[in-house]
Amino acid sequence: MLAEFEPRLVVNLVESLDGRGQLIHAVPALLESLGAAFTGCSASVLGVTSDKVLAKQQMLRAGVPTPAVFAAGADDGPWIVKSVWEHASLGIDDSSVVHGAAAVPRVIEARCAQHGGDWFAERFVPGRELNVALVAAAGGVRALPVAEIRFDGFPADKPAIVGYAAKWHADSFEYRNTVRSFVVEPELAERAESVARDCWELFGLAGYARVDLRVDADQKPWVLEVNANPCLSPDAGFAAALATGGIEYQTAIAWLVEDALRRRDTRPRRFG
Secondary structure, three states: HHHOOOOOEEEEEEEEEOOHHOOOOOHHHHHHHOOOEEEOOOOHHHHHOOOOHHHHHHHHOOOOOOOOOOOOOOOOEEEEEEEEOOOOOOOOHHHHEEHHHHHHHHHHHHHHHHHHHOEEEEEEEOEEEEEEEEEEEEEEEEOOOOOEEEEEOOOOOOOOOOOOOHOOOOOOHHHHHEEEEOOOEEEEEEEEEEEEEHHHHHHHHOEEEEEEEEEEEOEEEEEEEEOOOOHHHOOOOOHHHHHHHOOOOOHHHHHHHHHHHHHOOOOOOOOO
16 A cells, blocks of 8 residues: 555654554564655664663663663562563553562563563662653754653652553543653753763664653663654643744654655655
């Protein structure tokens, strides 16, 4: 169908196929094989960054701070159990934060049984949660205002995390009390932006991306995830960062189109 339609440009919004994030790279791989221009990152970049364990290995080798992966002989943590491939906080709730090394494999096994797929644990970083949206503009990359997810009114014994309920259950305590704010101290915002730019360069990101971070008691940012295909919905965090930065939504979309066409012009194509 694509070959018959001969699109000038494809806007790639695919986050999974058949409900599996592990296949996120399949559509851009098809588009690349056809020589079609498309927005966002390449198939290889999406594949690497969506595999959280592989992405962490690359970050550690490059000196980008990211929490350690749980392994045999690890200490008692705390640790947090996550899906290797899935995003949107699938399977993450208060019980995902685990104290005690002996309990981590049991929680991983329970998540595998409940949700399927591959799961792992990484060091849990108590503290604040930030994210930095990045967008390609004028042949370079532009960092948008740094966002913080505040955990308003969370009891001291409740993990301060953005779990599944915080994102998707509108009637939950977590949803109502995780508040996005763009009021971040300039020095901390600068450090977070610097780490996000390092991730852009390390993985060869393109078009747009978002880097999620935790900040420890020493104000050090740690990369949790490099999201190479964040949600572009007008009501999502990326659009909120654009608005806070004084950038019209339509302008940013035009940047993505220009970036996709410029990159397409550097490789052979069958149509378009």
